[in-house]
Amino acid sequence: MFDTLSVTVAEVDFHDPGIWDGPDARERGVRVEIRPTTSAMQGTVYVSTTTTVQPAICRIDLLESCPGAADRMHWHPAMHSGEPGDRTFEAAMSADPITWLSEQLRNLDGLLQGTHAEVAAGHRVDSDAVSRVAGEIVDTVRAGLEACRMPWPEVEHDERGMAITNPRLQRQ
Numbered sequence: 001m002f003d004t005l006s007v008t009v010a011e012v013d014f015h016d017p018g019i020w021d022g023p024d025a026r027e028r029g030v031r032v033e034i035r036p037t038t039s040a041m042q043g044t045v046y047v048s049t050t051t052t053v054q055p056a057i058c059r060i061d062l063l064e065s066c067p068g069a070a071d072r073m074h075w076h077p078a079m080h081s082g083e084p085g086d087r088t089f090e091a092a093m094s095a096d097p098i099t100w101l102s103e104q105l106r107n108l109d110g111l112l113q114g115t116h117a118e119v120a121a122g123h124r125v126d127s128d129a130v131s132r133v134a135g136e137i138v139d140t141v142r143a144g145l146e147a148c149r150m151p152w153p154e155v156e157h158d159e160r161g162m163a164i165t166n167p168r169l170q171r172q
Helices: 091-095 097-106 108-122 124-132 134-148 167-171
Strands: 005-015 026-040 050-053 058-064 074-076
Touching: 005 124, 005 134, 026 108, 026 134, 058 097, 058 134, 091 097, 097 108, 097 124, 097 134, 108 124, 124 134
Parallel strands: none
Antiparallel strands: 005 026, 026 050, 026 058, 058 074
16 A cells, blocks of 8 residues: 555455356456555544545456466456456466566556556556565465465355355465
């Protein structure tokens, strides 16, 4: 989390509602989101800052239909009120998701420029900060992707298709 932007990384496991009954309906992997943040300091000079993470403006889904498939990796350059826009598939992303992600995080302005030029301009300092720690973020994503590529545990999914329990906790 930075002053005006945050980068969130989460392992995801869900059934794709578009192919709910299909043999490859389950998707698993890592989701990376770029989210604006707002901060407020109310109280004395010693008060802890309240920071609110806003809905994502860009999402990167490193998803697979089975361990190592790299077949559902895509990103959403635009999101509106947290809802993803169209999926963008890139061959380089599926071929080497870690390198692709690293390149995007090191040039966050470029990533956001196409659909969020006003956001990119207002967050240039934080974009530079993300670039400086891109390696750490990528290491976290790499570890999550490796964990998600382990044999998939049996899990229950809620009505939206999201796993009810965190598969990583089941492996411990």
